[in-house]
Amino acid sequence: MVANRRGWIGWLVGGGAAASLASFAYPVLRFVIPPKVSEAPVNEVTAGKATDLLVNSARMIRFGSRPVLLIRISDSEYRAFDGMCTHLNCTVQYHQEGRQIWCACHNGFYDLNGKVVSGPPPRALAQYEVHLRGEDVIITKRS
Numbered sequence: 463m464v465a466n467r468r469g470w471i472g473w474l475v476g477g478g479a480a481a482s483l484a485s486f487a488y489p490v491l492r493f494v495i496p497p498k499v500s501e502a503p504v505n506e507v508t509a510g511k512a513t514d515l516l517v518n519s520a521r522m523i524r525f526g527s528r529p530v531l532l533i534r535i536s537d538s539e540y541r542a543f544d545g546m547c548t549h550l551n552c553t554v555q556y557h558q559e560g561r562q563i564w565c566a567c568h569n570g571f572y573d574l575n576g577k578v579v580s581g582p583p584p585r586a587l588a589q590y591e592v593h594l595r596g597e598d599v600i601i602t603k604r605s
């Protein structure tokens with residue numbers, strides 16, 4: 463009877479310890495090996511109303527998981543570029559005075575065609591198509 467009780471207590475303590483260990487290990491494993499999350503492909507984004515953006519200004523838009531810099535060049539002309547610098551992936555911004563795209567991390571400059579003007583970026587920014595659909599500014603991937 464005593465041996466039976468000890469066996470039962472041993473099983474209970476061992477099971478509790480195993481459950482505790484699993485409750486600590488599971489979150490650590492999920493952090494180290496995150497589950498694969500598939501993101502729906504995005505081919506087009508509405509970036510707001512055409513009148514929302516002043517001439518010679520810009521705004522960052524989310525294009526799926528990517529930041530996209532939308533620039534209003536003139537009354538009727540918009541351009542959009544990948545918002546991550548080609549050097550080390552810092553977020554770029556529009557430099558109004560110089561009418562260029564600027565990366566503050568290492569002072570990289572791009573022109574309004576996305577080409578590198580100065581600084582360490584190794585290649586041009588990817589450009590997106592921008593067109594108006596009624597009042598809305600639509601950004602699409604270039605094919």
Ligand code: FES
Nearest residue numbers: 547549550565570
């Ligand atoms: S990350 Fe942009 S210039 Fe270095």
